[in-house]
Amino acid sequence: MSSTSLTLDAEALYGALRDGVRRLLADRPDAALVGIWSGGAWLAARLQADLQLAGEAGVITSTLHRDDFAERGLSAGAGNTKLPFEIDGRHVVLIDDVLFTGRTIRAVLNELYDFGRPASVSLAVLVDRGGRELPIQPSFTAARVTLAPQQRLALAQGEGGRFAFAVENTSA
């Protein structure tokens, strides 16, 4: 596996995501941000601060509900779901860095439902790389890219918490 940089300006895309989420929240000022671990959680924490929302953003992990849980198991440092507010009856905006097959989102919805029945769940992502395998679509996407199937795209945090994208070429 080798890592290489892609010419996607994660900081510029973050600005577009922030504006998109601000518009989503204009209709639902009481909505809660929940970031999908790990990249989405970083984004949600920064959005929570930049949009001057009260309290903390939630963090959610898909691990326990993934359909390939049997193959992948629990990886070290997979993060834990932490939802410091009531989910029941709440409007939730899920935040993720990269949307691909949609399987993570399905798993995360089930994880969320373990905590209550949200009034609504919308999804805002930094990058949509296509390749959907489930009928899931975001309300807001900052960018769309096409990648080879064996390429893995993920958000990384650089100096001073600045965002960058990392592309991994897997052997799969």
Add this chain to the structure above:
Amino acid sequence: MSSTSLTLDAEALYGALRDGVRRLLADRPDAALVGIWSGGAWLAARLQADLQLAGEAGVITSTLHRDDFAERGLSAGAGNTKLPFEIDGRHVVLIDDVLFTGRTIRAVLNELYDFGRPASVSLAVLVDRGGRELPIQPSFTAARVTLAPQQRLALAQGEGGRFAFAVENTSA
């Protein structure tokens, strides 16, 4: 509650759905049709015949996975899931009559996963009435309509199995 007819030509929309599903299947000729009980199941059975697909379409019900199961419980004649083929590794095209909040689709995905891990699930619907409460979108929609929240739209079968839409005004 009163029933009234809406000027939506279900038979014409069915023709559009059939063409849309034919195109979806052109990429994935081995995909299985699964209709969501009840309107989607009627549609899937007719599509299976009209598109000259081998075997029977599947039927799926969301009842056991619904997030309002506690309130609604099991209604009489809710139908049973019947999937006369392997789901594991299969491309599945879910068929439904009316897409609204997306909660039924979430429940149906979980029901499907009880039977195996599909290679992909796409969704084709006759009518999208908007009002989504989950980040779910179809691959194909024959029509989009806007209705008052208290109106319920559902497919009905008339003489000779011809489709028509029924709109109910609920007191909710």
